Amino acid sequence: MEVFQARFAKHEDELRWLYMELYNNIDGYNHLVSEMKQYYVSRRTDLKELDQKRSEDPSCYKKNDLIGMMLYIDNFAGNMQGVKKHIDYLEKNNINYIHLMPFLDKPKDKAKSDGGYAVSDYRKVRDDLGSMDDLEELSLVCHKKGINLCMDFVMNHTSEEHEWAQKALAGEKEYQDYYFFFDDFSIPSKFEETVPQVFPTTAPGNFTYLESLDKYVMTCFYPYQWDLNYRNPKVFNEMMFNFLYLANQGLDIIRIDAVPYIWKTLGTPCRNLPQVHTIVRLMRMIGEIVCPSVLLLGEVVMEPEKVVPYFGTVEKPECHMLYNVTTMATTWHTVATKDTRLLRKQLDIVAALPHEYTFLNYLRCHDDIGWGLDYATLKEQGMEEVSHKQFLNNYFRGYYLGSTSRGELYNEDPVTKDARFCGTTASMCGIEAALETKNEKEMDLAIQQHIMLHAYMFMQSGIPVLYSGDEIGQINDNDYKYDPGKVQDSRYIHRGELNWYKAKQIDVKGSLENRIFTRLHALEDIRKTHPAFISEGDAWTLDTWDKAILCMGKYYDKEKIIGVFNFSAQPRTAYLDDIYDGPYTDLLSGEVVDIKQVKLEPYGFRYYSIKFE
Numbered sequence: 001m002e003v004f005q006a007r008f009a010k011h012e013d014e015l016r017w018l019y020m021e022l023y024n025n026i027d028g029y030n031h032l033v034s035e036m037k038q039y040y041v042s043r044r045t046d047l048k049e050l051d052q053k054r055s056e057d058p059s060c061y062k063k064n065d066l067i068g069m070m071l072y073i074d075n076f077a078g079n080m081q082g083v084k085k086h087i088d089y090l091e092k093n094n095i096n097y098i099h100l101m102p103f104l105d106k107p108k109d110k111a112k113s114d115g116g117y118a119v120s121d122y123r124k125v126r127d128d129l130g131s132m133d134d135l136e137e138l139s140l141v142c143h144k145k146g147i148n149l150c151m152d153f154v155m156n157h158t159s160e161e162h163e164w165a166q167k168a169l170a171g172e173k174e175y176q177d178y179y180f181f182f183d184d185f186s187i188p189s190k191f192e193e194t195v196p197q198v199f200p201t202t203a204p205g206n207f208t209y210l211e212s213l214d215k216y217v218m219t220c221f222y223p224y225q226w227d228l229n230y231r232n233p234k235v236f237n238e239m240m241f242n243f244l245y246l247a248n249q250g251l252d253i254i255r256i257d258a259v260p261y262i263w264k265t266l267g268t269p270c271r272n273l274p275q276v277h278t279i280v281r282l283m284r285m286i287g288e289i290v291c292p293s294v295l296l297l298g299e300v301v302m303e304p305e306k307v308v309p310y311f312g313t314v315e316k317p318e319c320h321m322l323y324n325v326t327t328m329a330t331t332w333h334t335v336a337t338k339d340t341r342l343l344r345k346q347l348d349i350v351a352a353l354p355h356e357y358t359f360l361n362y363l364r365c366h367d368d369i370g371w372g373l374d375y376a377t378l379k380e381q382g383m384e385e386v387s388h389k390q391f392l393n394n395y396f397r398g399y400y401l402g403s404t405s406r407g408e409l410y411n412e413d414p415v416t417k418d419a420r421f422c423g424t425t426a427s428m429c430g431i432e433a434a435l436e437t438k439n440e441k442e443m444d445l446a447i448q449q450h451i452m453l454h455a456y457m458f459m460q461s462g463i464p465v466l467y468s469g470d471e472i473g474q475i476n477d478n479d480y481k482y483d484p485g486k487v488q489d490s491r492y493i494h495r496g497e498l499n500w501y502k503a504k505q506i507d508v509k510g511s512l513e514n515r516i517f518t519r520l521h522a523l524e525d526i527r528k529t530h531p532a533f534i535s536e537g538d539a540w541t542l543d544t545w546d547k548a549i550l551c552m553g554k555y556y557d558k559e560k561i562i563g564v565f566n567f568s569a570q571p572r573t574a575y576l577d578d579i580y581d582g583p584y585t586d587l588l589s590g591e592v593v594d595i596k597q598v599k600l601e602p603y604g605f606r607y608y609s610i611k612f613e
């Protein structure tokens, strides 16, 4: 208990202060603290050891040796035991951080589960995937191998099938207060004036009428996802207990889903309100007291000025890690336009942030690409938001000459035609089209683009996270169109099952899978062995005198790395006039070269290193 007390003493003042500021409820506070003690007491010894170890090296997750992968348990290996059996495949792919996509109990009806983001029990694993015991077993195996486990904590809402929602539906006022209930539409209609819509086409409006009660409930996402009322201290406490319960199952990273939405105030957009930050800060302290090895990953899919505050300050940190979402969207804009100017600006913005901030970098994930770009800057380059989004959506559907991308629109607004986009990296790079046409040249180009994008992603500061299937170039899965529970949601196009026959081809020389796997592997090895790739190192971009070529620099501990990336399908030359030193070593070929002029093949790239003694 001494350890708990010492950690508690460090945070007690602030914890109590913030809790009372939000709730002014000392009983609630005392209840929270006494439960925190219980979760500490019941935490496994191996996890307590991990807490101790990581407390001694708090920057351990910022090194250059972490590579993540996001995967759906059923798509990857059927169930949790299956994941355990296939750990060797993940290790072979250099993965030491696995994000298990939502696996908690959810409604049986797929059309009411939002891919698992409608949770009906925070303490039960879906029957078809296994049990909490399986999860614990998996975490033990992973920890033995130095692999970190991440899971989603869906904070903003529960499924309508959650026990609290069911009790609310049965008329229990106490549980109706866990959500936002209204007797008529007068207050909801006021909310509607200022709250934007998350899914304007597939789930318009922010409220759902409940016929059996003749009441309205707030549902900002889908009608079956009821928004939790964090103004109620019971909700906050219960959700923190769920968080600690899950942390104690051996999770290393908790992804807090849709966190900007958790506080609602009439007359505001109900996003990123100051109380959201108070809650995240409270959660961070609760974690640091009970289970300090657990990292918080915030899901803030918003413009950069909204994202960065979720890191908190150096003295009062909130999330350990955040998604680099604007860079991801800007990357695909660059793929379509072959113009790196906006990407360069975006990378410079990120590079100017404090080096303590850790981003998760990715090319694709389970969600759509929302085209959240810096349209003010694009306007200066002659591009308008509406028409540019249309261009991107058309380009990535393969409607333009020169585009070999494949994919689907997501939540297209029938009036404004605004839409987001879905597809796998491989399909968006042309691998699907090349398989259709059986055109080898096209395939070479598509693979080259796929690899180049990963090489560039590995060079960004932070933690690279692959999306399962990308390691073998898995293409879109159109089967969702024949499943009534999925057909409305085109995000399922990139949520297909991993094809194990294909995954095994990584060992078959010359196969598509082998060509991708071996090249990614080589890049991952380079990244791991060169300290300059470390998250906390310096990062900058350089002029190349060709809009289609991006040049990035990284420096750490006497090593400088220069990365050059050709986003066009033509051979190009980068003129690196700002390089005054040399010679450099080409990290892929081992050659020692001068890099004032770099000739690149279509979608070609180079990593160069120089060491200073």
Ligand code: GLC
Pocket (backbone or CB within 6 Å): 114, 115, 117, 118, 154, 221, 257, 258, 299, 366, 367
């Ligand atoms: C997050 C998830 C997304 C889900 C939403 C609602 O944004 O990534 O898949 O639909 O939250 O829970």
